[in-house]
Structures are given as structure tokens and as C-alpha cells.
Amino acid sequence: MNDFFSLRVLDLLQGMFKKLDINYEVLRAILKTKLILDGRRAPVINTKEKRREEGKTSLLKGNLLHLIFGVFLAFFIYFIRDEMIRMMYFSGAFFIMTTMYLISDFSFVLLDTSDKNILMTKPLDSKTVSLAKVLHIMIYMLRLNTFIAGPSLIAIVMTSSPLTIPVFILEIILMDLLIFLITAFIYLLVLKFFNGELLRNIINAIQIMLTILVTIGYQIAIRMIDFTDLQNISYKFHVAHYFNPILWFGAPFEIMSNGGKGYLYVFTLLILVVPIVSFILYLNLSKNMESLLLKLEGEGKEKASKHRIEKLVGMLINRNEISRQSFKFSNAMFRSDRNLKLKIYPALSTGVLLPVLMIFNMGVGGEIEIRGSEYLFLYFNLLIFSSVYSLVNYSSAWQGSYVFVSSGFRETSELYRGLMQAMAYRFFIPLIILNGIVYTIVFRFKFLIDIIVLLIASIAIMPLIGKIYLKLPFSKPLDESNQKDSYAKFFLSLGIVGLMALIHFFFRALYMGIWIYLAVLILVLPIIWKFIPQGMK
């Protein structure tokens, strides 16, 4: 086993731990094991990376995304002159990102119940075990801080007096404490009033949001922020700001550079008092947390929800019992497989982003000039389909797919039909509608008919792309989904989508052409859906 830098630092404090009656050898052994396990855990948001082997991923490579975000944050610190405003931007972004990373990456530490069974059946005092847990989270946050806040520290050094450095570091520590406590309180509340399943769903939703934010967030943020404007904003106090922690953290810097006002001292006091009082409160409630965590021990039970719309859609579009069941089954899988969702939704978010980015790029430097062919950007949505098609072959519960084989199941065409209907219902139609809304906001109703054509066209080509990508659904381990499908498949689907865009463009150029095309699509659609799935094995 490797030795870790953080543990060597901790070794320097072992005298203090021993004085506090902590079994340092055991504490170190637990932490060492946890850090080894962290190194081997597949990260939640780096979707391209496979399960790490033997913890060989370098520190920098593992934290590259954090560093990019950290550099981005440092720009605020460097460019903005108003102390309150720059710390407002910094602490706002820092709070959001650190909270999301903590929830996404580290919820398993906060909510771990297996730890109790492994450690508390051994001769260990709960004080040492609890401290190990807290230190584990602190080491994680410290690592995260180094990359997220490190560049900002350099920016502070470049723009302010050296005296601000210890204040900045102390603020980071207090922010960490506050973030940890807020997260723990949220968990406590959810577990107190709801069941563990809801908490799991919340964590999953935050993981998806973080993945989307990291995948596409920078693209939008960089285009939206006007740094020249930021340099000239100045802070104006309002009483409501006492209740907004994001605004407190600029106060010490403002006092140091421009002298104090009453509210600045209150903000400074709040920075210190709120985390400490919350921590005392947490210590009293953490005992309660242990018993609430028992709610997570049982396997999650999905609430007996009726899914009325889903049932109705299934009934309306299917006459065949097998395709109806397949529609229902696929929807249930998409609903319940959290890890699969973690891959599909970020892929879909790219679909929303690409046309939006194109519009943004058109508008750089002034008003958006409408050329009349912007609807073609929406065909990027159809390209996204191919990654989703590829993903539905995988699942966390892939082992269950043996039933297809053991039952001697033959009617695969109906199975695929139901699966593709579920994909359309759950992912593709909402994706196109969402983009349609964005287009309607930006261009009014100019492209409404094109959006309808695209919607019908996308449904029409689903079986064609399905034929390229689909294998037995949910039948392969999700870990293997990072292995890229062949380029041939991608180019084939690119060709189909390109052809559809070209046909659309061609018909639009004709008088009444778009209406003719729409009519043709409506006629062809059921034929494609009837015949194409028949050849799918």
C-alpha cells in the first residue's frame, strides 16, 4: 500500500490525537484504507474514465476538471475590483461547485452504512471512527480546495496585499465547514421526514446536474459573462443580505482595503459564528443521524406510483402486448437505473446545448441576424440520438438480461419497438420540444413548422438508427459503455441525419414544399416503424 502525503502531515499531529484519547494507529489505518479506496473508485462525473486500476491516476489528472474551474474562478478575483462583488462571485461559485462535488462524490461517505458493520463490530471506540470519517471528508475537501480555490489564491496574491492570504484561507475553511454542515442538515431533514429512496433520488439528480454543468456549463458561462462590465460594478448594501452567506465573505477584505462600516463587521461576525454554532448543533444531531441512516439500509422501494400518462401512451401507441410490455419495462429501467441516467442525461444535455451555442455564436458582437436556415442546427439533436442508442445496450442491472435468453424469447422486433417508443417518449421528444421552446423564444414562430417537421422526421428515423446501434437492451455492464462504438456506425448515422437535413432544406426551398414534406413524413413514419424493426435481432 502506498503512503499518502495527507497521512504524513497527519503524523505530525499524532501527539495531539493521543492526548485527546484517540487511537492514532487505528485512525491512520482507517484513513489509509479509505484513501486507497477513493483512488480506486470510478469518479462520478468523469464519464470517459474507466474504473481506476491500482490507484495510478495522477493527482493532477484526477483533478483536472477542478483545476479548470479553479482557473475560471480566479478570473473573477483578478478582474473585479470591488472587494464585495468579487468575493460574492467567488463564494457563490465556490459554494455551488463544492456542494455539488461533495454530494456527488462523497455522499457515500456521509451516508455509508456498511462502514458501521465493518468497523463497529471491531474493538474500536466510536470517537476514533467518527474522527476518521470527519478527517476523510476534510482531506477530500482540502484536495478539492487546492484545485478549485488555489488559482484564486494566486490571483489574490497578485492583486491584494499579502495580509489577505491568511484571511482568504480561513474563509475557505469556514466555507468548507458551512458546506459540509448544510449538506449534512439537508440529508438529516430528508431522512427525518421522507424515506431513503428520496434521498438517493436527490443525490442522483444532483450528480446529473453536476455532470451537465461540468460538461456544458463552461461553454455557456464564458459566453454569458462580460468581464469588462464586471470591473465597474460596485456593491450596495441591503438588510436582506444579512441572510445571504454568499455576501458575507467579502466583508473582511472590504474592511482591510477601505475601512469598516457597521454591516461589514456584522458580516464578518456571521462568517465566524454561523459555522461554529451549526457545528455544535450538528454534534448534537449526529447521533440522530446514525439511527436515521438505518432507513438507507433496506433496499430501496419505489413508491407505488401510477405513471398514468406513461400507461396511457403505452396503450395508445401499441396494439401488440409484447411491445406494450417492452415500453413499460424500458420506461421502468430508465426511471430506476441511476447510473444509466447519469450517462444518458448529460449526453442529452449536449443535444440541447449545441443548437443554443450556434445561436449564441451568431449573436457574438451584436444582435442575432436571422439567416433563415437556423432550423438546420436542430439536426444536431438527432446526432445525439446515436450516443443514447449506444447507451441503452448497457445497464447496472445487466445480469438480469439472462431472462431474454433463458426464456427462449423470439419476438425481438416487438421488444425493440417498445424500447424505441420509450426512448422517444422519455428522451427524444422532450429534447426536441425543449429546443423548440428555445427557438420560439429567440426566433418567435419563424421556425415552428420546421420544428414540427424535425420532430416527425426524428421519430421516423429512429428505427433506422436503432438498426445500426441496438443490441439486446440493458444486457451489458455499464462500466463497458466507455468503449467507443465503431466510427463506421457513427458515420452511418451521421449520413442518415445529414441526408434528412438535406431533404428538409430541399423541400423548404420549394413552394409549399415543407407542407408536402411533412405530409410525406407522416405517411412514411408508420411504414418505417412497421417494417424496419422486423429485421432487428
Added chain:
Amino acid sequence: MTEVLRLDHVSKSFGNKEVLKDITFSVNKGEIIGYIGSNGAGKSTTIKIILGLVDDYQGDVYVLGENIRGQYEYKRRIGYVPEVSDMYDNLTAYEYLSFIAMLYGIEEDKAVAKGKEMMSVFGIEGAIHGRIHTFSKGMRQKLSLVTGMLHNPEILFLDEPLGGIDANSVLVFREILKKLKEEGKTIFYSSHILEVVEKLSDRILVINEGKIVVDGTMADVMSKQTDASLESIFNEVTGFHDHEVLAQKYIDAFLS
């Protein structure tokens, strides 16, 4: 006889559900206790209380003469093999053995050598450098048996320990338990599989709906029944006689 375990009027509720109802029994050194009951009868809760995993219970529990409430040092002298073992799956068996040894304060090299030797008895020593997540259910359970006994405990708590283990290893394990008894070790064996318990135990405790309904030596318990099998005794005390009716219901559903 030295008493090594005593439960004194122990009760435990989860919410409104009373899982254990005023349980009292004691166990002497060197005994093999068969602790049997249906699913949900309260077997695992009893063991979790003894292990200190559940602490808000009524009554008292004494292990090796010490009231365990708020204590943890006594765990050095007991071992535990659960039905489904929580382990750090991304560690290798070697790393996990080292970790467990460290928690018990055993010298690492010695513990690993001992662990490897014990693993070889179950034929899994070749997997010592394999990650635990790659192990089959049986291999995991065998590793759990090894780590539960690595520190030479005086009392061994086994909660359905043989799930997924092959027939030959079950035979070996039964022999191990007999020899441990000869060494003066106490074994508290919880199971709903009556055949294994019947062959091993000196004494039977039957728990039904949170209450101890039978407590006696195998000979005592058997002598009270005409049909001298543990199965029939179990059916009698738990009031279960519907097996034929339920089987027919299943077949009817199966054939429909």
C-alpha cells in the same frame, strides 16, 4: 460452568414494531448454541445488540462478565461472521486481511500468513491478491469466515454463515466448529437451516416473533417429541402447519 454470555430481559422495538420481547438466556463456555427462528423472528437483531451495532435496547447484555453498554474492548474477544458480509470491495483480500489485523492490533505479517493458511483450507488462497469485488458469493463468505476468526476469539457469532459455500467446504467448516468446541471456544450459531444446526448444536434456542419459545439441550428437546426431528419441533413451537396448503397454492398458480 463459566457463563460467557447473558441476555437479561432484553427488548427492542423499531418504530412501533417490537422485534425482541423480554429475551433472557445465558450461554456457558464451550457450548455450541443453535439459535433458530423464521425470517424476521429477531435472530439478527439479537446478534447485532450483542455486537454493539444496536444500542437503544432495554435490558442488559453481559459478554464475558461485562455489561456491554457503551463498551467496545470486549469485541477483541468475540468474532462475527454475518450472512452477507460488508467488505471494502475494492481492496484485495490481502489488503483487507492486513486492515482487519490492524483493527485488532495483530502484527500484520503474522496475521496475513495466518489468514492465507486459513484461506488455503477453503481453497481460496490463490485469490489473496485479487480484488474482493471479483470474488464469487462463496469466496466472499469464505473470506468472511477467515476474517471473523483471525483474532482467535473466545466466542464466535455466526449468522447464517454458510450461504453460497460449496458442500465440501461446509463439511470442513462443521469439523472446524467441532474442534473449536474442543478448544473451549463458544459458538453462537444463528440459522433457519435446521439440518446444520441439528448436527452441530449442544443446545437449541428457538425464537419466534421476538420471544424465546424453546431453550434446552438437543437431547431434552428431542425427548419431548414423538417425531424426534428438529424440523417437527420447530413447526410445533412456531405453530406452522400450513406447508402442504401453501405448496398446493403455489402449484395451482404455477399451472394456471
